[in-house]
Amino acid sequence: MAIHRHDFVEEYTGLVGFGLDRPTDEATVLVYLQKFSDDECMAAILPRLSQEELAMLFDTVSDLLRRHLEEEEYHAKFLKDPEPHHHAPVEE
Structure with missing residues (x-):
């Protein structure tokens, strides 16, 4: 599906x-x-596309997603993952 x-x-x-x-x-x-x-x-x-054009497209879309979607929206609407997987903090 x-x-x-x-x-x-x-x-x-x-x-x-x-x-x-x-x-x-x-x-x-x-x-x-x-x-x-x-x-x-x-x-x-x-x-x-040149490597620079690929980077520009990726950076533009990534920036728009970061600026205009909350984390939950990003997971549900862009990643299509309604339950984000929270990873344990990395220990130093």
């Missing part, structure tokens, strides 16, 4: 364009990200 979904891009019929208003901007970013993360698109673009 798949746990990741990309339903929005399949169902959205509104305007895809940036700069008109906040709701359209949000919808456009969501459409772009879901299309960008499509397996076929990723297979084509990833080998063409």
Whole structure:
């Protein structure tokens, strides 16, 4: 059973364009990200990215996740792990 979904891009019929208003901007970013993360698109673009571009993408997404999701949300919504595994503190 798949746990990741990309339903929005399949169902959205509104305007895809940036700069008109906040709701359209949000919808456009969501459409772009879901299309960008499509397996076929990723297979084509990833080998063409430089190491710096890969790092930039990883750092940007990681930073956004850190700044805008609480730990529980990060585990539930991004990792799809509703029960985060708490590790025992490392003893020095």
